[in-house]
Amino acid sequence: MSFLIKSNFNILVTGFGCCKQEIFATQCSLYDIQRFGVNFVSVPEDADILVVQGFYNKKGIIRILNIYDRMKNPKGIIAVGSCVLNENLFNPGSELVSQFRNRVIINMHIPGCPPRPEAFIYAILKFLGISMQ
Amino acid sequence: MLRLIKNFFIVFGNIFRKPHTIIYPRERIIIPDGSRGVLHLKVDPDSLEIICKGCGLCKIICSQGCITVQKRAEDKGREVLDEFCLDLSKCIFCGNCVEFCKMNAIDMSYKYQLAEFDKKNLKLEKTELVKPSGTIRDFW
Amino acid sequence: MLIILKKVFFILAILLVNVYICEYINNKLTARMDLRRGYKISGAKGIGFPLVRFFKYISRSEKTNIWTFFIFLFSLLIWGVVPITANLILIEMDYSLLVALTFYIILIILLFFNSGRTSYSDAYSESGKKVLILLSFLIPALFSIASIVLINKTLSLKEIVNSQHQYWNIILQPLGFMTFFISIFLQFKLLGIRGKSYLSPGANIGKEGTGLGKIIEKFSIYMIVFFLIIILNILYLGGWQGIYIIRGEIMLAVKFYIIFVILLLMDKSLGRIDSYSMLIRINWKFLIPVSLVNFIVTFGFLIARDVYNLI
Ligand code: SF4
Ligand code: SF4
Numbered sequence: 094m095s096f097l098i099k100s101n102f103n104i105l106v107t108g109f110g111c112c113k114q115e116i117f118a119t120q121c122s123l124y125d126i127q128r129f130g131v132n133f134v135s136v137p138e139d140a141d142i143l144v145v146q147g148f149y150n151k152k153g154i155i156r157i158l159n160i161y162d163r164m165k166n167p168k169g170i171i172a173v174g175s176c177v178l179n180e181n182l183f184n185p186g187s188e189l190v191s192q193f194r195n196r197v198i199i200n201m202h203i204p205g206c207p208p209r210p211e212a213f214i215y216a217i218l219k220f221l222g223i224s225m226q
Numbered sequence: 227m228l229r230l231i232k233n234f235f236i237v238f239g240n241i242f243r244k245p246h247t248i249i250y251p252r253e254r255i256i257i258p259d260g261s262r263g264v265l266h267l268k269v270d271p272d273s274l275e276i277i278c279k280g281c282g283l284c285k286i287i288c289s290q291g292c293i294t295v296q297k298r299a300e301d302k303g304r305e306v307l308d309e310f311c312l313d314l315s316k317c318i319f320c321g322n323c324v325e326f327c328k329m330n331a332i333d334m335s336y337k338y339q340l341a342e343f344d345k346k347n348l349k350l351e352k353t354e355l356v357k358p359s360g361t362i363r364d365f366w
Numbered sequence: 367m368l369i370i371l372k373k374v375f376f377i378l379a380i381l382l383v384n385v386y387i388c389e390y391i392n393n394k395l396t397a398r399m400d401l402r403r404g405y406k407i408s409g410a411k412g413i414g415f416p417l418v419r420f421f422k423y424i425s426r427s428e429k430t431n432i433w434t435f436f437i438f439l440f441s442l443l444i445w446g447v448v449p450i451t452a453n454l455i456l457i458e459m460d461y462s463l464l465v466a467l468t469f470y471i472i473l474i475i476l477l478f479f480n481s482g483r484t485s486y487s488d489a490y491s492e493s494g495k496k497v498l499i500l501l502s503f504l505i506p507a508l509f510s511i512a513s514i515v516l517i518n519k520t521l522s523l524k525e526i527v528n529s530q531h532q533y534w535n536i537i538l539q540p541l542g543f544m545t546f547f548i549s550i551f552l553q554f555k556l557l558g559i560r561g562k563s564y565l566s567p568g569a570n571i572g573k574e575g576t577g578l579g580k581i582i583e584k585f586s587i588y589m590i591v592f593f594l595i596i597i598l599n600i601l602y603l604g605g606w607q608g609i610y611i612i613r614g615e616i617m618l619a620v621k622f623y624i625i626f627v628i629l630l631l632m633d634k635s636l637g638r639i640d641s642y643s644m645l646i647r648i649n650w651k652f653l654i655p656v657s658l659v660n661f662i663v664t665f666g667f668l669i670a671r672d673v674y675n676l677i
Contacts, residue, residue: 100407100415101422125247125402130415138426138577165426178315178345179290203341204348206318209257214250216341233635237399247403 105140110147112174112207137163146173169200278331280307284323292316314348427577433480441589509657510542513664527605
């Protein structure tokens with residue numbers, strides 16, 4: 094099972110942030126994340142890990158929790174960017190993200206605003222336990 | 227239609243061209259000059275002391291409130307930095323603190339490979355910020 | 367009895383091996399077309415990747431429904447009537463072309479019903495439109511097939527191949543070949559071998575579903591593509607006719623893979639289709655008139671030759 098996850102790792106990206114651009118840059122030919130068997134999917138049942146980034150409104154938080162419930166075990170969450178790690182950059186004082194953080198367990202934190210694509214790949218590799226030489 | 231035929235041959239040629247991909251953990255990519263990474267506390271090369279005196283200007287100027295500075299007065303009224311803590315999970319790497327520092331005591335390194343399982347590890351203490359790795363460009 | 371079982375086993379083995387190879391080519395070659403490297407994990411050059419993906423899908427869920435069962439059945443039933451090579455045919459009959467086309471249409475309609483079972487309310491109206499477009503591409507193909515049938519005067523696929531022992535039909539019917547090929551390509555595009563399937567509901571939700579049902583869906587899509595390519599081979603490119611000392615089976619495999627790679631390349635170079643009106647325009651303003659003209663010319667030629675003995 095762990096071998097399967099290691100060699101075919103499916104990612105679902107949610108949120109409306111600017112970090113999304115940097116995350117999707119990893120699909121392109123310069124940083125080809127598919128080399129490690131990592132795929133970007135669009136169905137929660139298919140995904141191994143949920144990437145949370147950017148801003149959310151009230152409905153967005155409910156929807157993302159729904160998505161997390163629909164995912165199959167084993168599952169995890171990667172939080173990207175200071176919007177999720179700290180607070181919404183463009184709406185400080187909004188409690189939504191902190192509510193979200195209290196409801197779920199976040200497995201991996203990537204700081205930055207936005208983090209570089211390499212940092213994202215680094216986090217994925219660290220998550221999968223692929224050694225870095 | 228003509229564009230389609232042209233595209234067809236470009237795509238066909240791509241099969242035999244060398245891929246653009248950088249083999250990430252092994253190969254190096256040169257990141258742009260002046261890109262901003264983690265803060266770095268400068269050290270005076272002669273006395274090997276931290277230049278920062280702990281005046282607290284960066285703490286005031288930081289929009290995210292991620293720096294905590296404390297100073298301590300030594301004998302003869304000399305002020306020394308006691309505590310300098312950077313919370314990476316809040317920092318947005320804007321570089322404001324570097325611009326406003328009067329002593330030129332901090333600068334931005336090129337370190338950006340950051341990811342932690344535990345959020346507590348993202349709080350960097352003085353001893354980690356001093357490490358001299360960041361001043362030159364940090365390759366892979 | 368034993369011979370039939372042996373044949374079934376051979377057909378299944380050939381199909382599975384080819385699905386595996388095509389999936390691998392699809393993954394690796396599309397990566398190379400983007401100037402990427404593609405999978406390198408799970409075996410040398412990612413050769414084990416389709417297997418890993420298969421087990422991953424299965425490990426997610428085993429849920430299937432009645433539609434997927436029928437899809438699986440019909441995607442295998444096609445190969446009962448379509449001959450892959452001269453010997454690998456289960457049921458020999460005179461109307462195999464018509465039966466194969468019927469199975470094909472049923473398969474597409476089943477895929478449409480299957481894609482309807484989702485959480486999206488407007489799924490049927492969305493994918494129904496696409497299925498109708500896909501079926502409308504059958505009209506030029508049918509015209510081309512009709513002119514082939516007129517020339518060879520038979521409905522049996524085996525006879526059509528045998529009648530091409532002197533020269534291939536592509537020499538007699540270049541226009542028909544062109545329309546048939548373009549129609550196949552657009553069906554290939556709509557089925558979505560590479561990346562997203564346009565049959566599934568929603569423009570952005572192409573990979574709906576997990577588990578065994580998804581695998582069968584993907585398998586059936588491969589079967590449709592194989593069927594189209596083999597039919598193209600049989601009708602125009604001489605099927606399993608060998609050239610000089612090269613065996614017919616090898617020729618068929620070479621032709622098959624060349625056409626598959628060309629389809630992939632064209633798929634990549636056209637990019638993503640967003641406006642279906644463009645597809646409809648291509649179909650009704652270019653493919654159908656051209657194939658109709660081709661059909662009428664062939665028909666008139668045959669009438670002039672056979673009925674009035676003019677030529
Ligand atoms: S962390 Fe920064 S880059 Fe990422 S979504 Fe928030 S504002 Fe945009
Ligand atoms: S870079 Fe910006 S956010 Fe980070 S510590 Fe300096 S002022 Fe604060």
